[in-house]
Amino acid sequence: MAVTIKDVARLANVAPSTVSRVIANNPRISEKTKIRVRQAMKDLGYHPNIIARSLANQSTRAIGLVMSSATDKVFQNPFFPEIIRGINRGAHEKKYSIHMSTGQMEEEIFEAVIQMVEGRLVDGIVLLYSRIDDPVQNYLKQKMFPFIVVGKPYKYEQQITYVDNDNYSASKDATESLIKKGHEKIAFVGGDPNFVVTDDRLQGYRDALEEIGLTFHKEYQMYGEYLSDGEQEAIERLYSSVNPPTALVVADDVMAFSIINILNQLGLRVPDDVSIISFNNVLLSEISSPPLTSVDINIFRLGYEAGKNLIQRIENPDEPAKRIIIPHKIVERKSCRQR
């Protein structure tokens, strides 16, 4: 049996409540007894029981992490560790800890969220994705449980606190950078079409084309399924068509790796035959061959702000919903080339 507040109280000759006050550094306790109590704590090797404290406080000082079904491949994307690192930093600064709960299917995830919320396991939740018609988002909102989403909410944008990039502009910038390099046949390879971010970026891409007077080709719009065979086929089809694009805007660095690989197999070289710009600027993009020109969306900061602002929200529940936009910037490397 572990040493409790009572043991400390006994040894220091005070009441348990006094010990509790000393722990909280309550100013109404005299320095003298504080010292005595602290000595007793040290002597006994006392550590507060977080669970008991949580129960009494009705607060766990923990935040829950929810990610889209950690199905095999997606989770190998370096995006996740990096954003978790950011969240962790934000949480750690405010002395919050992190609880993860994942399932495989969408069903399981939802279950896990309910478990966290209703079970009072966490004080708030960060949603690491934003999917169209997400039941989790609906549930959390309806419960008025503190949460923040990384990415733009698919709905109720004004009422939900979120941290995101300006993905529309980021995609527009990326496309324009290609246009400036003389490209006119530019294709768009988005991620999961059910994610809000994919739509934003598609718009940015289309508007960039339109503003400069280039027409948008339906065949130039694709959705990569992240390292699937479908992707391979789609690329092959695209490059066996009469009018293959000279440049690609790709949703994700890892996807870009994969596409470069497919292209190589087709005998096409990057950047000589086709230019590629992708998103995320993951560490790997620097050391790949060729090094990737990538839109740095500042993943770490995305996570950091998510953690920080979620806690802010937990501690000030009635402040209005906020929107935090993290700046992006294009990092030029070797995968794009003047035409």
Next chain:
Amino acid sequence: MAVTIKDVARLANVAPSTVSRVIANNPRISEKTKIRVRQAMKDLGYHPNIIARSLANQSTRAIGLVMSSATDKVFQNPFFPEIIRGINRGAHEKKYSIHMSTGQMEEEIFEAVIQMVEGRLVDGIVLLYSRIDDPVQNYLKQKMFPFIVVGKPYKYEQQITYVDNDNYSASKDATESLIKKGHEKIAFVGGDPNFVVTDDRLQGYRDALEEIGLTFHKEYQMYGEYLSDGEQEAIERLYSSVNPPTALVVADDVMAFSIINILNQLGLRVPDDVSIISFNNVLLSEISSPPLTSVDINIFRLGYEAGKNLIQRIENPDEPAKRIIIPHKIVERKSCRQR
């Protein structure tokens, strides 16, 4: 205020204890009242408070994850998400959840562990690394707190439960595969020399050389600092020496990417000029150029077994320490070549 067991009891006209028993599906409760109580739970939207349950049970059904200082770069390695995914699966199967606690410095990590253990936040801990002279390992062992380490413990190997690959053999196999391809000048690029795994692999490498009658060159032994400038210098020095190696055994796929990049800058091609075999067989190694020949250490399974066996240990505290060895296998791709 949330709905508690008492509310349910009142509605169902039973005592709170009865409700508790229904939740636990205690066989001594009649089907009739079970149905009635369950209906009441449904009507009120009751969910048990996990925290309160934990306090009463003296068990949280949560396991803690501890990783080596999540200092910037290391954590971007796809190794981590993958092993966490495995742990998660193992935990989920037994209805355990996962608590993460990271600091930046070694100090902070230790603090976090103490917090988890003494604060009774978790029932067990998985250590995602094994460092020489690790105070965390010592602390946990001395406390007799249930834990499992991924990798070989640096000490008390018989008394600590761990899951690992046979890194000695894996490294030996890798080296021999190079030898079989006709290479005689083979260098070893290890990871952090403070990690136990690095030492195991160095031994395997040396023994492979020795058994075949090749002499071990001190200059052929290096420690990559994971994407640091030091690495670049070391490689450059190695390849400007009189006797550069024709093949490399590299501790990690991501490190291999980086080295390939450096090599390319030096005008050297993989695999034509130098062959590379690395460890981990991360998803990316398949889609890189060239695709990497890599030792698959089955990261997911490493995590899965870690989670599963930790829980096993939590629930049967007096079983003897176990050692779980996950098989490895070499996946031949395009980064190695006959000489």
Next chain:
DNA sequence: TTGTATGCGTTATCAC
């Protein structure tokens, strides 16, 4: 088969 009483380790509300 079910109810009563008590404990889990804290914090918080009153007293004094």
Next chain:
DNA sequence: GTGATAACGCATACAA
């Protein structure tokens, strides 16, 4: 300033 005492929500030994 400090000490009793009652929550917090649930589980369980003991009664009935």
